[in-house]
Amino acid sequence: MSQRVTRRQFLNYSLMGVGSFMAAGIAMPLGRFALDPVFKGGAAGNMITTSVKTSEITQVPSKVDFKFEQKDGWYTSEVTEFAWVYKEGDNIVALSPTCKHLGCTVNWAGDDSHPDQFFCPCHNGRYKKNGKNIPGTPPLAPLDQYKVGEKGGMLTIGKKHPNELVK
Numbered sequence: 001m002s003q004r005v006t007r008r009q010f011l012n013y014s015l016m017g018v019g020s021f022m023a024a025g026i027a028m029p030l031g032r033f034a035l036d037p038v039f040k041g042g043a044a045g046n047m048i049t050t051s052v053k054t055s056e057i058t059q060v061p062s063k064v065d066f067k068f069e070q071k072d073g074w075y076t077s078e079v080t081e082f083a084w085v086y087k088e089g090d091n092i093v094a095l096s097p098t099c100k101h102l103g104c105t106v107n108w109a110g111d112d113s114h115p116d117q118f119f120c121p122c123h124n125g126r127y128k129k130n131g132k133n134i135p136g137t138p139p140l141a142p143l144d145q146y147k148v149g150e151k152g153g154m155l156t157i158g159k160k161h162p163n164e165l166v167k
């Protein structure tokens with residue numbers, strides 16, 4: 001038994017087909033546009049070469065600036081940050097200056113009564129040289145650490161990660 005398609009059904013099927021085709025044609029580029037940053041490989045994780053020679057790094061923490069491109073969706077900007085860098089034996093240590101209490105910037109030897117510690121002036125937070133937060137001061141976690149390396153004798157700085165020096 002043959003099934004006849006009425007003119008109305010034929011029109012419905014045709015319109016649905018054309019409508020779906022047009023919707024897909026619009027949705028695919030929009031979806032790709034919305035997810036573009038996700039598909040692009042970011043520069044995050046790359047090592048950044050600083051202007052500091054590794055041979056000049058001492059046991060006293062000093063500020064080392066580094067610049068990188070930050071992508072926020074489609075907006076790219078150049079950001080300058082710094083790390084507290086020092087030598088511990090043959091190893092180079094780079095600590096984040098961002099206080100783990102409320103995010104102020106910590107200074108090395110910023111408090112005259114504790115010249116061998118990092119000091120956060122916002123709420124008198126203190127950290128040992130390896131970044132360990134001093135109990136009884138506001139910060140509840142150690143300073144983060146940066147991955148470090150060397151390229152052509154220059155210090156390179158990479159991604160920030162939780163402190164691995166503090167046991």
Ligand code: FES
Binds near residue numbers: 102120122123124139
């Ligand atoms: S923000 Fe550093 S102690 Fe509060």
